[in-house]
Amino acid sequence: MAGHNHGHTPAAWTGVTIAFIGFCVAGAFTVAAKPVGFFAGIAVIALGGIVGAAMRAAGLGMPKTQPPQPKTAAQAQPQAQTQQ
Numbered sequence: 001m002a003g004h005n006h007g008h009t010p011a012a013w014t015g016v017t018i019a020f021i022g023f024c025v026a027g028a029f030t031v032a033a034k035p036v037g038f039f040a041g042i043a044v045i046a047l048g049g050i051v052g053a054a055m056r057a058a059g060l061g062m063p064k065t066q067p068p069q070p071k072t073a074a075q076a077q078p079q080a081q082t083q084q
Helices: 010-030 035-060 073-082
Strands: none
Touching: 035 073
């Protein structure tokens, strides 16, 4: 997974940051025993997912991967020379 740059995009960072803020709000209001604030925090968590998905749709997420193309003989030959 580390070689695929998984999640290192503006869409992912923004969505996770908004969701984290919502988690903190919900947690604070849970401790304060205020159900309205708790559900507001849950709404912010959902908003983070929506914002992340919208940003991904706008092109700020990971590009869709295309299946690997088979290498031609001309492409494979330089690799064989560098491995010697």
